[in-house]
Amino acid sequence: MASPVLPRTSSRWICGLLAAGLLALAAGVAEAQWGGGWRRWRGGPPRFPSEVATDRSFAFARVMFQSVRRERGGYGWSTDYPDADYNFMIRLSELTKTSVSFGKYREPNHVVVRLTDPEIFDYPFIFMSDVGTAFFSDDEAVGLRRYLEQGGFLWVDDFWGPAAWDTWRGEIRKALPSSQYPIVDLPLSHPIFRGMFDMEGYPQIPSIQHWRQVGGSTTSERGRLSEQPHFRGIADEHGRLMVLMTHNTDVADGWEREGEDTEYFLAYSIDAYSIGINVLMYAMTH
Structure with missing residues (x-):
């Protein structure tokens, strides 16, 4: 089993806070606190901005996109949706002083947006999963570039191996050409690793399905093709990181x-x- 990448002092602190919520969930207390917990939300329909009464507080925004290929274990734009979005907002509200958007019954106001939606500019942070299957139309590429150049932040996650990387690189280059926006490997000295929590390495986190299938013996989902996790980025002309790619x-x-x-x-x-x-704190302050 992999040990936490955090230093011992930091990991003990966050572990205690998160474990309290986990134990409550196991005991059934979270049924009342979390509106039914993650089980209630798995596989739910997309919640578009027009359906959610958000305020100026933080709302997790996930991008809907078209997939043109299939990756093992992936479900396109909806991979990890909606439970990841829901749980992240709850933990963010518990572990920081960030103002998080909740609904009438204390359910997190997470949303799904398209790159061509004008509402995307209401959300300074957007997230995408399984981007090794993505395809951007011309209008989507223009919309993404406009969003990023006007101060938005994109995090893409959960794509494994060289084929998925090549697919994603081809799509992001439609919006951000290499001549103007190079892709770089982020050093551990970058602020996203030195924010609220100090990271001592690049965490490779497998899906729980893979972890169970291999008995925790490896974290690489594509064998030798994905042994090393990559944290790569694209910055604007002022050095602000505007795209984070966790491959x-x-x-x-x-x-x-x-x-x-x-x-x-x-x-x-x-x-x-x-x-x-750490990433969200960076995105909201730069």
Whole structure:
């Protein structure tokens, strides 16, 4: 089993806070606190901005896109949806002082947006999963570029191996050409690793299905083709990171599956929430 990437002092602190919620979930207390918990939300329909009464507080926005190929274990734009979005917002509200948008019954106001939607500009942080299957139309590429150049932040996650990387690189280049926006590997000195939590390495988080299938013996979902996790980025002309690409890792599964297995939670959800909160804090302050 992989040990947390966080230093011992930081990991002990976040582990205690998160474990309290996990134990409550196991005991059934979270049924009242979380409106039924993650089980209630799995496989739910997309919630578009027109259907959600959001305010100026943070709302998790996931991008809907067309898939033109299939990756093992992936479901296109809806991979890890909606539980990852739902759980991340709850943990963000518990672990930080960030104002998080909740509905009438304390359910998180997460939304799904398209790159061509004018409402996308209401959400300074957007997220995509399984982008190794994505295809952008000309209008979507223009919309994404406009969103990013006007200060938006995109995080793409959960795509494994060289084929998925090549597919994604081809699509993001429609919006951000290499001549103007190079892709770089992010050093551990970058602020996303030195925010609220100090990270000592690049966490490779497998899906819980893979972890169970291999008995925790490896975190690489594509064998030798995905042994090394990559944290890559694209910055604007001022050096602001505007696209984060977490390749050969599934950070969002650490959010989505936190309540399913205590061992998985301790091995991966702690790192998943730590890097997630760091990234969001960066995105909202730069």
